[in-house]
Amino acid sequence: MPLREPPLNAVRAFAAAARHLSFTRAALELHVTHSAVSRQIKSLEEFLGVALFERRIRQVTLTAEGQQFFAEVQPALAQIGAAARALQSQGPARAVRINVRPSFAVRWLIPRLPSFVERFPDIEPQVVTSTVMPEEAVGSFDIAVRRGLEGWPSSMEVQPFLEDEVLVVGAPALFKGHPLPDLRALASHVLLSARTRKDDWDAWKKLVGAPRARPAGRLQFDHLHFVLQAAVDGLGIALAPTSLVSHDLASGRLQSPLPALRMTLERYYYGLAPDAAPEASYVAEWFEEMQVEGRAEGA
Numbered sequence: 001m002p003l004r005e006p007p008l009n010a011v012r013a014f015a016a017a018a019r020h021l022s023f024t025r026a027a028l029e030l031h032v033t034h035s036a037v038s039r040q041i042k043s044l045e046e047f048l049g050v051a052l053f054e055r056r057i058r059q060v061t062l063t064a065e066g067q068q069f070f071a072e073v074q075p076a077l078a079q080i081g082a083a084a085r086a087l088q089s090q091g092p093a094r095a096v097r098i099n100v101r102p103s104f105a106v107r108w109l110i111p112r113l114p115s116f117v118e119r120f121p122d123i124e125p126q127v128v129t130s131t132v133m134p135e136e137a138v139g140s141f142d143i144a145v146r147r148g149l150e151g152w153p154s155s156m157e158v159q160p161f162l163e164d165e166v167l168v169v170g171a172p173a174l175f176k177g178h179p180l181p182d183l184r185a186l187a188s189h190v191l192l193s194a195r196t197r198k199d200d201w202d203a204w205k206k207l208v209g210a211p212r213a214r215p216a217g218r219l220q221f222d223h224l225h226f227v228l229q230a231a232v233d234g235l236g237i238a239l240a241p242t243s244l245v246s247h248d249l250a251s252g253r254l255q256s257p258l259p260a261l262r263m264t265l266e267r268y269y270y271g272l273a274p275d276a277a278p279e280a281s282y283v284a285e286w287f288e289e290m291q292v293e294g295r296a297e298g299a
Helices: 008-020 023-030 032-050 063-090 100-118 172-177 183-190 200-208 224-232 242-251 280-298
Strands: 053-056 057-061 092-100 123-129 143-147 159-160 164-169 190-195 215-222 237-241 263-265 268-272
Touching: 008 023, 008 032, 008 063, 023 032, 032 190, 032 242, 053 159, 092 280, 100 123, 100 224, 100 242, 143 280, 159 164, 164 242, 190 200, 190 224, 200 237, 200 263, 215 224, 224 237, 224 242, 237 242
Parallel strands: 092 123, 092 143, 190 215, 190 237
Antiparallel strands: 053 057, 143 268, 159 268, 164 237, 164 263
């Protein structure tokens, strides 16, 4: 009777856990639960008839048999991956539809997409902009990003994404002519706002204790990305989400004269559609990496 081959999923779980020496990190890499990794490795140990890990409190280490098995398995898995990538490169690009609001697309997603394309050259990201909630757009995306937990289909499991807050921003040239050293100077500026976030200025002023004074003027636009472009062009000052102006602040296109006076916003969440293309998991992985990089930049 020929010998059975070990289950490949269990071998992948073992290799990930052996590489990280952590079931938790292996679960994150494979996008499964900690208990799923533990069950896979347990089934592999039963199949082989040997213990592959020594399990300690909050730590696992490889046994001698585990070290030997990992030394043989890791190159084999790498060869399988290389063979798959070679075949994929011969076929058409695989598409994944990313559904976001227009302002998020222009100010957060598109400036960062080059890093995704460089890392996953065989995946074609298709950016779909929409202002409707994900539950109204089911079928038109593989992965979506929105603020808050409202408006998601019950069939989707959403994950917390970017934390966010607003702060005052404007063009450097504007502040040269009209400095904004404190809240009293707000009265000398034109306030820019979006129709979809028209109450932000009143809420922010109440939060920071700004004096009640009529501004030099007000300009309102349909969408937030128009507001931010107007701020870059020196038409006035805006309350901008930090998630959407990080590139502008880093490049010097915008400045924040009152950086400590911020108002917390609902955080962003992302979710994969139930019938999402397999490539959507790579976008989710990339989102998580961008989130970590964002925290490091803000530290």
